[in-house]
Amino acid sequence: MAAGPVYAAFISYSRDDDGRLAPRLENALERFGKPWYRVRAVRVFRDDASLSANPGLWSSLTGALDRAEFFVLLASPGSAASEWVNREVEYWLGHRDRARLLLVLTDGEIAWDEHAGDFDWERATAVPRALSGAYGEEPRYTDLRFAATSEHFSIRDPRFRD
Numbered sequence: 001m002a003a004g005p006v007y008a009a010f011i012s013y014s015r016d017d018d019g020r021l022a023p024r025l026e027n028a029l030e031r032f033g034k035p036w037y038r039v040r041a042v043r044v045f046r047d048d049a050s051l052s053a054n055p056g057l058w059s060s061l062t063g064a065l066d067r068a069e070f071f072v073l074l075a076s077p078g079s080a081a082s083e084w085v086n087r088e089v090e091y092w093l094g095h096r097d098r099a100r101l102l103l104v105l106t107d108g109e110i111a112w113d114e115h116a117g118d119f120d121w122e123r124a125t126a127v128p129r130a131l132s133g134a135y136g137e138e139p140r141y142t143d144l145r146f147a148a149t150s151e152h153f154s155i156r157d158p159r160f161r162d
Contacts, residue, residue, distance in 0.1 A: 008042035009102075010068035012088045014078030018106050021147055022046055022074060025104075028160065029072075058087075065091055070100045075126040075141070076107035082128070089130035098134055103127075103141035112138040 009029060013022045026046045045064045054060055065071070071092045079085040092101055103110065108126030112119060117136065119127050146159055 005069040006043060006067040007045040007064060007069065009070045009072045010045045010065055010088075010092075011072045011074065012079070012085050013046075013074035013106075014076055014082050014085065017076035017078030018074045021106055021144070023049065024147070025072075025074070025144075061088065062091055066095065070102055071096065072102050072104055073128075074104050074106045074144075075110060075128075076105075077125045078107075080108070080124075080126055080128045086128045086130040089128050093130065093134055101134075103139055105141050105143045105145060106147070107145060110141055114138070 011022055011026060013019075023046065026044045026049060029044050030042060045068055047061070065088065071088075073079065073085070073089065089101070092098075105126055109123060110119070110126050111123035118133055119131065121129075121132070144160070147157075
């Protein structure tokens with residue numbers, strides 16, 4: 001990381017829940033604030049777009065995680081149940097700044113238990129267990145549940161810009 005991050009963000013998601021939304025979010029993030037003379041404003045890592053076939057999937061993912069400035073978790077029941085998403089979250093929390101892990105709700109619910117100082121695991125359906133105890137207070141998240149069904153997801157949409 002001495003030379004700085006290669007990716008502005010690493011997108012972690014469930015293919016089943018967010019296979020259509022993740023590429024659109026990747027494209028929107030790459031184009032957000034883009035000067036007219038550049039192909040993209042920033043580079044975003046998304047497995048299907050950034051990885052080629054190779055014999056070391058996990059080492060390729062951890063290498064990308066090590067070179068990403070932010071971790072963007074597309075939170076949904078599918079990602080909460082995904083072994084791969086949980087592994088990516090655990091790796092990030094063990095090696096990187098948890099303040100740079102951003103939650104984006106795409107389906108299900110995120111619920112916080114103020115008394116326990118953790119997610120309310122009875123009601124939170126979109127958060128992977130790997131986030132248990134990761135936050136000292138309720139994290140702010142972006143609600144993009146509207147975009148999961150929108151065919152015209154765009155950086156011009158004020159809900160996305162928020």
